[in-house]
Amino acid sequence: MERGIYFDGWYPNEHCYHPALPPRRLTMADDVAEMGGTMLVWAGLGGGVISLPYLEEEAFGRIPQRFRQHGYVNESEFVAYAKQHGIDLFGIVFEAQAWEFPAEIVGGEVVAQNQLRGVGTQTTTGLREFSTDTGPADWKPFRHYFPDGLVNSDGEQVTDLWEEVVSRDLEGRPLHAHWVEVDGKGQACRLADRNNPVWREYLKAIVRIQIDAGAPGVQLDETDVPLLALRYGGCFCKDCMKGFRAFLLAQDEAPAELAGVELETFDYRAWLLAQGFRAGTAPQRLPLYAEYCRFLQVSITETFHEIASYVKEYAASQGRKVRVAGNFYDCAPFYEAMVPDVDVLVTEMRETRYQQPWYFRHGVGLAAGRPLVAVENPYGGVTEDLLRRIQRGTAYDLFRLSIFEANAMGANMSLPYGSWLGTEVKDSYWVPKDLAVATGQALVSLDGVTSQRSAHSVAVAYSVPSVMRSMMDSDMFSDDGRWFEPVEAVDARPASYWETIEALSRTGHTFDVIVLPDEGLRPDATAPETFAAYRTVVVPDAWNISVAQHAALMGYLEAGGSVVVNGAYGTELPDGAADALLHHERTVVLDDATAVPGHVASDVVGDFDESMAVSVHLLDDDSVALHLVNFDYQEETDRVVPRTDVRVGIRTDRPVTTATLHRPGLPVVSVPLTVADGVASVDIDRIDLYCVVHCA
Template identity: 60%
Template sequence: MPPRRLSMLDDLEEMGATILVWAGLGGGSISLPYLEEEAYGPVPARFRHYGYVSESEFIHHARERDIDLFAIIFESQAWEFPAELVDGEVVAQNELRGVAPQTTIGLREFSTDTGPASWKPFRHYFPDGLVNSAGEQVTNLWEEVACRDLEGNPIRAHWVEVAVRDQVSYYADRNNPVWREYLKAVIRIQIDAGARGIQLDETDTPMSALRYGGCFCRDCMDEMRAYLLALDEIPVELEGVDLTRFDYRAWLLELGHRAGENPRGLPLYQHFSRCQQLAIARTFEELSTYAKQYAASKGVEIRVAGNFYDCAPYFDPMVDHVDVLVTEMRETKYQQPWYFRHGVGLSRGKPLVAVENPYGGVTEQLLQKVQLGRAFDLFRLTIFEASAMGANMSLPYGSWLGTEVKDSYWVPRHLVVETGQFLKEIDHLISPSSPHRTAVVHSVRSLIALTIDSDQFNDGERWFPDVEQPDAPAQSYWEVIESLSRSSKGYDVVVFPDEALRANDVTGQSLSRYETIVLPDVWAVSAEQHRALLDYVHRGGHVLIHGVYGSELDPATREELTSHANVAIVDAIDELPALTPVDIVADLGPLAAASLHELQSGAVALHLVNYDYDEESDVVRPRTGVTVGAQLAGTFSRARLYAPGEQAVDLELTQQEGVWTVTVPQLATYAVIEFSQGED
């Protein structure tokens, strides 16, 4: 990570920062001594003159301002960088100068004690060395921890390599116990350096190596063998095979398969994918638990965050083991409130922090406009939309734009400060809880395979040719929540877990707070989840089914729900909004979004976002005289309006048949109305 200056904290404090993600102490992917030099390394007097500090000093001063830096662990990156050394001193690294013979420094040199003279030896950190799953002493850490393709070649994490720099980052494998032990050492150094937040990045490794055709390393093959032995029924392809000694990689090679094939076309692929789904949940829990336990042994408390990328269904079991969810967003767009409602549902009450994706969506385009002094309202919307939906969108502070764009994501300071200060003002009005009367079910098992087998793990045909996929069950979940959001309907997302990954926590009682439950192609439903839905309708709840329901249940069991008087089958997605309860009474149209937040004070906040951006005038067209009502239980005597750049004001509040109505004089980009029972 780049060097730190104290003036950065002045900026961050003025922006209203509370936590920093992808923010520091990331050098463990190069070596443990490199990480320690980040944390404690000497800062030359010349740099001290300008306020530069070590990472541990920066963390300390950040905590004095109630800002927690989450130390970052790059779980799938194992690095070797080009370098030039003179008498063991680094005179160039990554960006070479031609002043000494070229060499490399990284995990390989660390494990062989051939790195810079300032690096402590490998045995300083691991006195007994590291022993792999074959019982061998590790002599080359870099090669040991790499994911492997079908022919045993190391897989590279291409998305982080800068091609012109002669860098090599192997895709590291968390199934390998050696790598997990190394990552625990990284965690120890980070906590000892003062970090009170640990952010685990790339939390789906090595399953995510499917993107490049792997992983077929020894440890992943051990996982596959154990998985197959635990199955109730042996796949027909393996009849007569001694599974106690089965090697999936060797078996595929004997069948004539080679590296470069699409893994989705390989025999037993679905079992291999399922094996990795189970493994990543278990190994993530191991690291998260270790971080908490090590911190406790040092007398401190920490928070653990996980990068759950696009909030895919296979992250659901990991949610139990984090305090904060971080999501990169696969695509950063200008209008996607449904994405945040989905993420808030997956988070199950925990804070969700979204970060723009440099590779997908509008980030680079937005930056170009902002640099020309345009698109300020568009930037504001990218931040406010998340808050309106009960999540957080991080404010950029020189954010990464990938390996090809020679720039970073900086927004004019006044604009970021203005935005951050408004978020600080309304912090008490943002909540992941809602009084919405509609819930949409996110069925993990109905969605998980389709998500993994999509183009998300493909990259077109860059790494392997496309293959014709077997017919997968239809899935309308994303279309349904988008349709509800575009209709300004309030709703929650309720997760139906995959019970092999996480115990079911859905009951008729837990669902009974909703008037209507929407089931979008929930074809995979367990017997316990089916009983919960039956209990729910027997309690008077209503169910709307779109598409397939419970295809694995026997017909008579399935019909217990589908034939119930409180259940309706809906053919078209665009019919659903009209069939769900009206929590927000307003004619907002498709260029708006709305959501209700239940607050700890007992008040309720109505959040409104206006997406009506005009390219020519470069502003969001303000709406005047917007009358909006909220269907709420309880009694309220005050409605207070909060809007960016404006003083909070009280609005006239009326009530009829439980609908509390106000008129917002002007809705620019964002407004929040707090319904409360009296004075502050």
């Protein structure tokens, strides 16, 4: 299993200043090795969105002798040192960030940046100065990196990179990546647009420097840009308008709203302005909103593929293999088509809770066999609360649970190492080193009985196009009304997927997630064999299922499988086609997601309630391992209440003759095993937070 470290390394009692990370020291890699880390995310080489010379200084810059005394190294040296410890640092590419910082310069040398001290001529440094060759004296000129310059989609030489690549609102004003700007410092981070070919070429230059610096992995952040601009009411830059025009021209039929409109010259922004719409209008109120969202879904898939492919191609040209990681934020449906382009799937989780095993099962399904590495979200959920409690010497069990539950579900929750707390809090997320090391080493000790593969008999279908609409109309794209007044979707379709998997998790049911892709975004190979390993397939509100996916489910049913449908099914299929599944003798139709657990068998036998989470891992030798997490945390004692004298069983058709019990910090012990009626049962004297029963 991959064991990630959220390796920002921001300073305690200081703001987390994007995009360049604090200087690296050798002891940092030593710490990570003690923690059992194998990969570092948000880990280094991030300054390219200030300028390429700044990035090169991060990568290869001279370290003063005084700093060498204390183990400081440049990024390329740190990458190599970490690799000696078996740790892969992923260079971070901030795809949505275009930066300008206040600075003070004396004699061409930067003497203050971001945090000014009144010692020189105040100016700015960033992409504008880089592209106009007006930056610090030691910055190489723009044409050193782009000998022929950069030409935009209008055929013009770019003279101001910062102005060129920005996303814009309906009235043409630049949008900002507010989530990374620290107020009161004079910073300006514009929301860059990957639909702009100039920005894509610039991102590729960042990738080249990172790979030249030896990075064994490249992490692409903000992978949904410019779709994410919807939260600000955008994007209406020239390249998005050109792309939308081409998208409409490629359709079999123009939308009814465009009857009589000359599509060859259509400009969506100008068309909206002519109708009286202005910035600050909720995008959901705009005509052609659904079509524009679809264009953005297609474009982010295509441009992400271009950048991710370039990472591999450039690495190969240098005789190297490099892994690609993508930050797919909350694992929303529009990320699914990008999954084939990555080797590691990273998720920030929109909301970090104290208990959410169903989220990790979702992510593992989306990852489709790739490692899933999660990090906490400082803006959603419990992260700051947990940090403050840890700083007071409490909530250690809650911290351990946050790491253990992901491992139990076949994923990895990164250990924090000065990780991000957003821009509003003047601090970063550190935990005591002994706590981090003990928790990480617990994962190491369980590596042999942990897998991304399961031995579950229940699958839940995740219909990407069915969930897509509810996600696009969700509050994710309103930012709590900060930029425009959100509106309710007038024709919203039900989406009970998340409610269904949470209900299964909270009732001790194990399950896999089977993704039914959006065929308009990527090819789909769904077939009856996709479901063949499962006794039951749960299908929650899959109203927009394709003909091929429906046929695969029908083939599964005809081969003896059973289906539980909750909510709408197949309403977009040809008339009457859905009835064959809905009225099949092995189909159960429900209208309440909370009723689903009562209609599926459990792979695990025992007295489980919502304060426990279970999962059955299938190991490489075809043996199985039952992972049990105890969430019974009590505020009064600040401890998880141990469970004693617990009897559990695994339904299995595999021959089982031995059972061993694995608990963090304790020796592995054999436990008596009984096998009867296809259930392998053991008695566990005590479960603290987490244990694994390995049956072989």
